[in-house]
Amino acid sequence: MGDTLTIRTVAEFAAAGELPEVVFWTGCAGSFDDRAKKITKAFARLLHKSGVSFAILGSEEGCTGDPAKRAGNEFLFQMQALQNIEVLNAYGIQSLVTACPHCFNTLKNEYPALGGHYSVKHHTQFLQELLQSGRLRVEGGKFEGKKIVYHDPCYLGRANGEYEAPRAVLAALEGEMLEMKRSRKNGLCCGAGGAQMFKEPEPGRQDINVARTEEALALQPDIIATGCPFCNTMLTDGTKHFQQEGNVEVLDIAELIARADDLV
Amino acid sequence: MGISTLLFLALTGSAGWAFSRKVRLIRAKINLGQPVDRQDRSGERWATMARVALGQSKMGAKPLPALLHLLVYVGFVLINIEVLEMLVDGIAGTHRFFQPYLGSVYTAALHFFEVLAFLVLAACVVFLTRRFVSRVPRLQHPDLAGFPQKDATTILVVEVVLMGALLLMNAAEAALPGGTTYVISGFLVPLLSGLSESSLHAVVTGAWWFHWVGILAFLNYLPYSKHFHIVLAFPNTYYSKLTPKGQLDSMPSVTHEVKAMLDPSYAPPAGDAPARFGAKDVVDLHWVNLLNAYTCTECGRCTEACPANQTGKKLSPRRIMMATRDRLENYQPEDGLSLLDHGISREELWACTTCNACTEACPIGIDPLDIIVQMRQYIVMEESGAPHGLNAMMTNLENNGAPWPFAQADKGRWAQELN
The missing domain is CATH 3.40.50 (Rossmann fold)
Incomplete structure (x- = not known):
């Protein structure tokens, strides 16, 4: 088992006048689904082990709106998206990583048209970079x-x-x-x-x-x-x-x- | 001017007029669609067209059909050079206008065209075999019942017959005194050995006219047929989606309303509210969707790749395109019909997983998924008609920012369970 690990929120970083290297967008499944939470925890431990300074939005993270958009509810999607973008932009966040390809796709491809421009990576891309740079072995x-x-x-x-x-x-x-x-x-x-x-x-x-x-x-x-x-x-x-x-x-x-x- | 020249000009002129009239009608139909900006990134668009339409890059996913299709395609393009000579001959009242000028080059070209004609003919026979003997599932599918299957057969049979007429004409000429024997039609010469010189002349003239009238008839059949893809594949690939497959378009009209909801001081620009959200009928779709529908060649690769279709659901992306085209062909404003429910059922729309297997499989850049999503938007935003499970998901999303009934306040709770 890994070391004791305390996860900080973006708000806590901001209160200390800091910005994390990357924000871990956990997504709804990753936050609430018991099976998916194990993935979230495993990835958090890997980030920690690699010495990555990361934060989560915690209660300030809403659903990206992906399922609403695919179901045809553009209103609900944009309600979610605009609220998330307001939060992300207020903190000046530039980099996101997520273990959910649906969040990844929405944040990367569909938020820019609504004013949310971020560097978004899927966790496998992020892990590949950590392995390549030697931060993770x-x-x-x-x-x-x-x-x-x-x-x-x-x-x-x-x-x-x-x-x-x-x-x-x-x-x-x-x-x-x-x-x-x-x-x-x-x-x-x-x-x-x-x-x-x-x-x-x-x-x-x-x-x-x-x-x-x-x-x-x-x-x-x-x-x-x-x-x-x-x-x-x-x-x-x-x-x-x-x-x-x-x-x-x-x-x-x-x-x-x-x-x-x-x-x- | 002889009677045959007059006849030639009258036939060719009226066929050209009828074809251009139908093309203008189709253009008008496509322009019934809503605007969408696909004029950006022109360099990439030309490159896509060159690669996908001209270079047939996506056909390679199935090597045998790719090879056969390539033969028919190359044959069609190159044999058209010979058709150009037929046009000159028809107008000038000559026979083989270019022969005296080109000499041995002309003879070599004719040998080459004959080989091509034979390969086209053989490819069409294999295509017919795949359709009716080995019965490739996607080519023997309920989607194709009725006209579409007849259409496919007509195209293949006409191509076989036209190539046959070309070869027969050359064979009859070879059988005449002093005639040149060509590489393929040479095999047909013995069949004509009993014919008199005047009968042979009649065969040459008859085959020539048959071929020419056949071309004109085929030209006018094209815009009613899936075979129109030979023209529309080019604009269709040019205007195809260049953004990542996962990216669905944003609806700016919705953005204004949502911004006004979140911030009462926000003033949306006046006068750009759409007639309705999403698509109920073909005229609610954008014009590239409609161009897609006229371009579809009904090959069924999309349906074959569709996970919903593979597992026995009613959805078939090919049928989405065919139903869109059929509705557009018959569209009348206020006729009490619509694409939704009359052409495409809700069951089909709700079976889609938006996985993009269909758009990946399409060899000419057609996007059935875009139509499916716009029709879902109509059902959900105009009718609140989503299936029960989705309504529950959306209620959760509205109330607590997650698709399940968990409070957003608890979203970071997993972090406390780590140690």
């Missing part, structure tokens, strides 16, 4: 012989063209990397995007998460890795559907790296 070996298959989240992959950073970070684990036939730009959605996470699926033959998990399980992996809290939920449910939850773990890349370093 990963002990390989622990995952030797472990078969790891990576599922591309749509909002990181196709939506923003980031296919390599997550794979580069996973490579540091020195496990055996597998690829599904439908990967990178041909990756199959987990079924959660476009606000589907919050509604029942439309009638069909099969649930999308089951189809995607089936494809991953066919490779007989030990670990299904992903970089999105919603993909994580969908694929975890998928392993339960096939009664494989005892044999295959669905883990976020941040959790895997933290585990390699005995941080979680």
Whole structure:
């Protein structure tokens, strides 16, 4: 387990007349969903271990508005966005990092038109930079012989063209990397995007998460890795559907790296 | 001027007039769409068009169809050089106008065109085989029931017949005394061996006219067909979305209203409120959506890649485009119909995961997702008609800034659970 870790808010930094190097945008899933909170904590420990000065907005962080926008409610989206932008701009925040590709996409691509201009990174991009600069070191070996298959989240992959950073970070684990036939730009959605996470699926033959998990399980992996809290939920449910939850773990890349370093 | 020249000019002129009239009508239909700024980044737009339309870069995802399509495409473009000569011959009343000027180059070119014609013909036969014998699922799909399947068959059969006429004409000429035998049509010469010289002349003339009238007829069929993509793929790729796939457009009209809500002193600019939010009908969509609809070649790669469709949901991105085009073709103001519910059902719209597999799969830059999102916007913002689960999510978002019923005040609470 890691050291005792105290997370400061942006407000606390501001009160001390400081600005953090980066703001960790935790997102709603990362803050409230029990499974996703583990990802949030793992990433926070990695930031701390790397000596990154970071802060969270805490109670000043609202939903980015992504699910409202994808559901068609532009009013609600912009209400959320304009309030968040007001907070971020008031603190003079320039850099954001988030472990949610939906927050990442919205903050990076949809906030600028509303007056929010920030450098936004997905946590796998941030981890890749920390590894490259040597601020973070990963002990390989622990995952030797472990078969790891990576599922591309749509909002990181196709939506923003980031296919390599997550794979580069996973490579540091020195496990055996597998690829599904439908990967990178041909990756199959987990079924959660476009606000589907919050509604029942439309009638069909099969649930999308089951189809995607089936494809991953066919490779007989030990670990299904992903970089999105919603993909994580969908694929975890998928392993339960096939009664494989005892044999295959669905883990976020941040959790895997933290585990390699005995941080979680 | 002989009677045949008159006939040629009359036919060609009226075919050209009819084609340009239909093209102007389609242009007017597309201009029924709402404005959208796609005039920016012209360098990137030209490059996209060169790469995706001219260079067919996205076809390569499926190597066999890519090769076959390339053959038909290159054949079509290059054989048109020969068609140009037919135009000159038709007007001047000559036969093979360029032959005396070009000599051996002309002969070489004809050999080359014959090889191309044969490859086009062979590719079309393989295409027909894929459609009706091996029955590639995306080409034998409920989306294509009725006219669309007939349309695809018509195009392929017409191309086979036109190429056949070209080869037959050359074969008949080769069979005449002193005729030149070309590389492909040479194989057809024995079939004509019993014919008299005058019959052979009749075959040459007949095949020539058949080919020319066939081209004119095909030209006029184009704008009614998915085959119109041979023209519209170019503007369509030019005006395609250049921003990241995940980025949905912002609605400035909404921004003014939201700013006024958050700050009562904010004065929104007068006179730019839209008739309605989102899209109920084709005229609420922007003109690039409508250009997309006329450009769609119904190949079904989008539908094949769609996770909703793969798992048996009703949504088919191809059908979104086809329904948009059908509605636009028949659109009358105040006709009591609309794209929503009459062309596209709510069940289809709510099945989308916005994953962008469809936009990635489209070889010519069509964006079905943009239409789906605009129609959702209409349902939600004008009708409050979202499915139950989404209404619950939105209520939470409004009340406590998260899609679940957790207080925003607790958003940093996880940090206290760390140690």
